[in-house]
Amino acid sequence: MKLFASMALLCAVCAGATAAVAQDAPNFPAGSTMERLSKAPNLRVGVKFDQPLFGLRDLSGKPVGFDVEIAKLIAGKLGVPPERITWVETSSANREPFLEQGKVDYIVATYAMNDKRKKVINFAGPYIVGGQDLMVKKGNPLKITGPADLAGRKACVINGSEGQAVLVRDYKDATVVPFDVISKCVEALKNGSVDAVATTNFILAGLVSRDPSNLELVGKPFTREPWGIGMPKSEPDLCRFAEKSLTEADKDGTYAKLYDAKLKPYLGGEGKLPELDPCP
């Protein structure tokens, strides 16, 4: 804070140094990624536009959700107000390429931290930890309580997803039906073509929140899946900064407030930041 005041003073002294932007921008070391991003005219952030609860574009065209709030939180710590954020839609297939090609500055888009991805990008986080879970028809007519109950049944997955890999590897008696998007799985579940849908519990919770009279979450995750903020490999300072920001937000209660507002009604649980993995 002291640094802040002296900076403001300095600014006042140097005549003509107008800086609406720098007014409440934190001071970053020269040449750092944070300095570049805080001074750039726009911060480009990748989020999902079709993921209820996490990144979903509302009628005004602005994305809303928990991921979006986390992205705004980091932006705020960089001194970038939400108006200066350019939201970029990222899908599961184009996230690494977008970071590698510099099309976005960072990504908060239901991004699971795994070793293969860590080879090409950096992750800050996890900011939340989920797991593969099952969704069934309302009332759970087949009494499915976990993947072991899927023997001889049909489970719908997204082609190439973690859920598909786990079911194929560990639950060989289950018939896996792969689709390209989750909305088709929901349709197939509702019309009885499949018996369950397997994917990350948060995604399922989002789907159930939109159609609670037909769908039900089993609610017993059978894997551990940490979600992180994706960043270019070349910018380890940004990763450390983001983790520091998350820790601060946890301590001052901002994180818990975001969790309570965006996720608690659907997921329950407590808004506590998971233990962070160290940055590379």
Place this chain on the structure above:
Amino acid sequence: MNVFLDNIGVFRDGVLVTLALAAASTAVALPLGVLLAVMRVSPVEGFRTVGTVYVGIVRNIPLTVVFFFSAFVLPQLGVRFSYFGFAVIALVAYYASFFCEAVRSGINAVPVGQAEAARSIGLPFHECLRFVILPQALRSSIPPMVNVMIALVKNTAVASAFGVTESLGTMELLANRESTAVLSVLIATGLVYLAITIPLGLLTTHIERKVAFSR
């Protein structure tokens, strides 16, 4: 290339499903297409109308829409199949109309004199068709029919979005899993399709030469 060798089993499974889809669909759609073509040239007006309306509708909507009907509307009506079955239904429904038009073009290519001669020696319509028109028509419709077959092989890929892991589904699966070698996966998948469709093209040339006849 390593990606291809490491996952050769996965690629093979995908190719087998693609071939099975194409073979099963062609086996049903081709005879159905011939039947439709016969309906369209039949002297009975009801048959002509049914054939024309069917082809007019099915041929002019996107294959993906046909797939949606098959995979999501049929189950709503209580029809139960595996997704492979639904994919075959969609491909058959769609490609029967294309086979029909290929055969009809062959029928139209048979000179009118042939039909007139057949009628003048007293052959009824079905015999005229069976012994005079169709043998000639099918020969000249071989190139367009192979065209349709090639299109069918390629468009089995749509099934990947409807619960069937064929070659394109395999590609999506691997592209997600091998996020560092996406380009190799894409190239390998392209080659897989070429390996099926190019021989099909060569086959036409061969068959054409075999069944060539002079007029």
